[in-house]
Amino acid sequence: MATNAWVFTGGIYSGVTKEVGNAYDKCRYKNTKTASQIPFIGIVNWYTTTDYKQLKQNRDESANEKPLDDSTFEKKAKDRVRLYRTRQPSDKEKPETYPLDHNHTHFLMLQDEFKENDDRDQKPEYRHVFRINLILDLRAEIENESRKITNQGQTYSIPIVQILVNGGASSILTVYASVNRNTPVIVIQVPKSFRLHIFINHIISRVF
Known part of the structure; x- marks a missing residue:
């Protein structure tokens, strides 16, 4: 945690992301200075965020034309x-949403192309995709672009690695999007998740 790293996650208060948030919170209390300097960034789908309307802002377009003092x-x-x-949210709530993890320092909230009414009838290939997964390609692109730094006119790429701890379908799709961009992936699995390595091997064989 002292390498000036940026940490990207799925940003939700659930599963491994929640545990990572709790670990970050503990680090913050043990070493306030170090934790406060580490950007902890959640990339989430705007429409699958629980109670996202709390975050809506009223935009006054006319005010943008006036000079600001x-x-x-x-x-x-x-x-x-x-x-x-x-x-x-309760298990009965539809559509399924996920609350933001409060331990993150920043959030990038991305809109998918289907907007508030989630009208996917015109694109049946997306009909059975969990909505939270519709932004995974864009998320991987953002993470990949974040590694590029420019110094004195020269662009450099800093190291990036993705860590997968167990996970389900969303995790597998996240890995697929990352591997497609040549991002190395570290897979950590508990004994009960013996099938995870099979999916990862399948992804690698498909991509390469």
């Missing part, structure tokens, strides 16, 4: 602050 800029910044209350 310091006081106006400060007021606009305050107007953009939103309180998000984490709530665990």
Whole structure:
């Protein structure tokens, strides 16, 4: 945690992502300075975030045309602050949503192409895809671009690695999107998840 790393996750308060958030929180209390310097970034689907409407902002397009002084800029910044209350949705709630993990420092909230009404009738190939997975390709692209730094006109790529700890269908698709971009993946599995390595081997054989 002292290597100036950026940490990207799926950003939700569930599963391994939740455990990673708890670990980050413990680090924050043990070493406040170190943890506060590590960007802990969740990349999530806007429409599958529980109670995402809490985060909606009223945009005044006319105000964008006016020059901003310091006081106006400060007021606009305050107007953009939103309180998000984490709530665990019940199993009966439809469509399925996932709360944000409160231990993250930043969130990138991405809209999929089907907008609020989730109209996928025109694209049946997406009809059976979990909506939370519709942003995985874009997430992998963002993670890949984040490794590029420019110094004195030269662009360099810093190391990047993905860590997979067990997981289900979403995790497998995340790995597939990353492997397609030549991102190395470390797979950690518990004995009960003996089938995980079979899926990973299948992904690698398909890509390479």
